[in-house]
Amino acid sequence: MNIENFIHKLEAEFDELEPGTLQKNTSFKDLDEWSSMHALIIIALIDTEYDVVLTGEDLSQISTVEELYGIVKVRKE
Amino acid sequence: MPSTALSNEQLIAEYLPYNKKEDKAITAEELYNQNWIKTRHQVALADTAKDLGNRAAENLFEQWNIRKEEIQYLVFVSDALDYKGPTTACVMQNDLGLNKSIGAIDVLHGCTGFVYGLSLISALIESRQIENALLVTADIPTKVIHPADIELRAIFSDAGAATFLSREKIKNGINAEVGKFVFGTDGSGENALKVERSGSRNPADITWLKQFKEVPHGNTGGKLYMKSSAIFLFALRTVPKLVEQILQKEGLSREDIDYYVFHQANGQMLDFIGKRMKLPKEKVIINIENIGNTVSASIPIALYQEFKKNKFNPQHKALLAGFGIGLSWGATTLKFT
Numbered sequence: 132m133n134i135e136n137f138i139h140k141l142e143a144e145f146d147e148l149e150p151g152t153l154q155k156n157t158s159f160k161d162l163d164e165w166s167s168m169h170a171l172i173i174i175a176l177i178d179t180e181y182d183v184v185l186t187g188e189d190l191s192q193i194s195t196v197e198e199l200y201g202i203v204k205v206r207k208e
Numbered sequence: 209m210p211s212t213a214l215s216n217e218q219l220i221a222e223y224l225p226y227n228k229k230e231d232k233a234i235t236a237e238e239l240y241n242q243n244w245i246k247t248r249h250q251v252a253l254a255d256t257a258k259d260l261g262n263r264a265a266e267n268l269f270e271q272w273n274i275r276k277e278e279i280q281y282l283v284f285v286s287d288a289l290d291y292k293g294p295t296t297a298c299v300m301q302n303d304l305g306l307n308k309s310i311g312a313i314d315v316l317h318g319c320t321g322f323v324y325g326l327s328l329i330s331a332l333i334e335s336r337q338i339e340n341a342l343l344v345t346a347d348i349p350t351k352v353i354h355p356a357d358i359e360l361r362a363i364f365s366d367a368g369a370a371t372f373l374s375r376e377k378i379k380n381g382i383n384a385e386v387g388k389f390v391f392g393t394d395g396s397g398e399n400a401l402k403v404e405r406s407g408s409r410n411p412a413d414i415t416w417l418k419q420f421k422e423v424p425h426g427n428t429g430g431k432l433y434m435k436s437s438a439i440f441l442f443a444l445r446t447v448p449k450l451v452e453q454i455l456q457k458e459g460l461s462r463e464d465i466d467y468y469v470f471h472q473a474n475g476q477m478l479d480f481i482g483k484r485m486k487l488p489k490e491k492v493i494i495n496i497e498n499i500g501n502t503v504s505a506s507i508p509i510a511l512y513q514e515f516k517k518n519k520f521n522p523q524h525k526a527l528l529a530g531f532g533i534g535l536s537w538g539a540t541t542l543k544f545t
Contacts (some may be wrong), residue, residue: 144441146448146484168480172444175437 132181134200140180141196144172155197177203186194209367209499209509210260213247216240217359225354237406239362244475248365248500250350253425257288258296260368261346262303264505268342272378276305279372281341281385282312283329284322285504287533288348288401288429289314300344312336319471319532320346320391321504322369323540326528327389329373340374347503351425352403352432360432363474365500370506377545382520387541391447392455397535400438406430406524439532443473446537447481450529454539460525462487465541467514472496472506513540520544 138153145153149163159165159173174185183206193199216236223234240246249259261284269276282304284297297312317324325343331337346368353360377383396499405412406429420427447470455461468491475496482492495510502509507528514520524544531537 142445166480168476171440175440179435179441204217 132204134197137200137203138196141173145169146177153185153196155195155200157196159196159199160194172205173199181207183207209249209365209502210251210255212252213311213498214250214361215247216245216362219358222355223358223361234358239358242359242474242476243363243494243496243501243534244479244494245257245362245365245500247498248350248362249502251348251366253351255348256290257286257346257366257368258284258290258300258303259346260348260366260505261286261344262300262368264346264368264370265300265304265342265344268372272372274372274382277307279306279310279340279342280338280348281310281329281332282306282437283315283325283341284313285315285317285325285343285345286347287316287318287321287503288346288351288512292407297344312485317536318347318503318534319506320530320534320536320538321347322371322471322507323389323391323528323530325371325504326373326386326540327391330386330389332483333375339376340358340372343371343373345369345371345504345508347505349365349432349501352406352427354420354423354427354431357432359436360434363501364432364452365502367499367505369502369507369512371508382515382522383545384418384520384526384542385545387542387543388454388457389455389538390450392411392450392537394535397438397442399433400442400535401433401533402433403430403432405505411519426537435500440474440477442535443477443531444481444484444501448485450531450537450539451485451527454527454529457542460541464525465527466491466524467519468492469507469510469514469526469528471501471530471532472499473501473532504530 142153170190177183177185179201183203216239282297290296295314297314303310322345329341346356348366349364350366449513475494478494493510495513522544526542
């Protein structure tokens with residue numbers, strides 16, 4: 132797994148976003164389109180693709196895409 | 209629908225003995241927020257999907273003055289057939305007192321089942337094999353859900369629905385013409401949503417069944433497993449494409465549709481899909497709050513409830529889309545006349 136691929140997967144689920152919107156340092160919760168459903172999408176995607184179960188609390192403690200990737204990477208290992 | 213309605217509070221109470229100490233307590237509000245369901249229905253232990261379907265059919269005959277002796281074909285759609293043989297629809301012919309000259313088949317399908325039923329019967333009528341048919345869609349998911357699986361209990365509900373399709377229009381009331389169809393299938397999702405130990409593959413054995421002896425239904429019909437995250441993503445990915453495909457096939461735009469009647473899987477999710485597709489809120493039917501996800505019966509129940517509110521007028525168009533176990537998806541349109 133690498134962060135480029137991770138971002139690509141996230142963007143593919145976020146229909147609302149123009150490709151290229153998400154960057155490593157993007158604070159995803161500050162995106163105009165952000166809603167609680169997007170939190171569920173992130174949790175579902177990471178569970179399905181990486182077999183890592185994140186909680187709402189995990190998400191509340193991070194803000195950028197890179198931090199999200201970091202949690203997944205650590206839990207995967 | 210069965211008369212037993214279960215509240216979120218009741219589900220939580222029945223879940224408590226299975227709650228592991230490290231888990232935090234679940235509240236009724238949290239359950240509601242996940243799927244927008246407050247009550248769901250549970251069939252009596254002695255009843256099957258066929259029994260719910262029979263009751264729905266009897267109601268249909270009575271409410272619409274349909275003479276049962278005129279029915280030429282019966283399609284029973286369910287994921288909970290009475291037997292591996294005989295065909296449940298054959299047994300229903302006798303239960304309902306239908307003519308012995310009818311054709312009767314079962315279709316083993318869940319959330320896409322209503323769309324499949326409409327498609328098969330439309331084809332039979334258009335190819336002039338028959339003039340009319342009764343479509344019964346009924347499911348009893350509560351009988352294969354373990355009380356420890358509170359998320360599944362919160363979503364799924366038991367119900368039956370009966371629909372009459374005919375070449376001839378009824379004189380008083382509203383008719384609807386069935387449009388074209390699109391389908392989709394992805395069997396790689398076999399293990400994402402499945403009733404384990406319910407058929408010929410790995411049938412239930414004594415050791416397996418012993419685990420569930422405390423459960424009222426004993427999981428004797430199998431145990432429903434759902435990988436919620438995978439199914440959630442599947443729905444979010446599939447429904448918008450399915451809608452576009454059927455609109456394209458019909459040569460319609462999103463604005464041409466007056467009502468979007470999706471399989472009532474999860475209220476919050478349907479609302480989000482509607483918003484994502486920029487569909488006006490009043491066009492996306494969500495009737496799940498006091499009904500739950502009734503699998504193959506959810507689309508006709510939603511249609512009937514909207515009909516009772518006098519929502520449908522001649523020239524209105526509804527788009528129907530089913531999606532779920534299989535994995536499977538399908539859509540069609542109804543044009544009211």
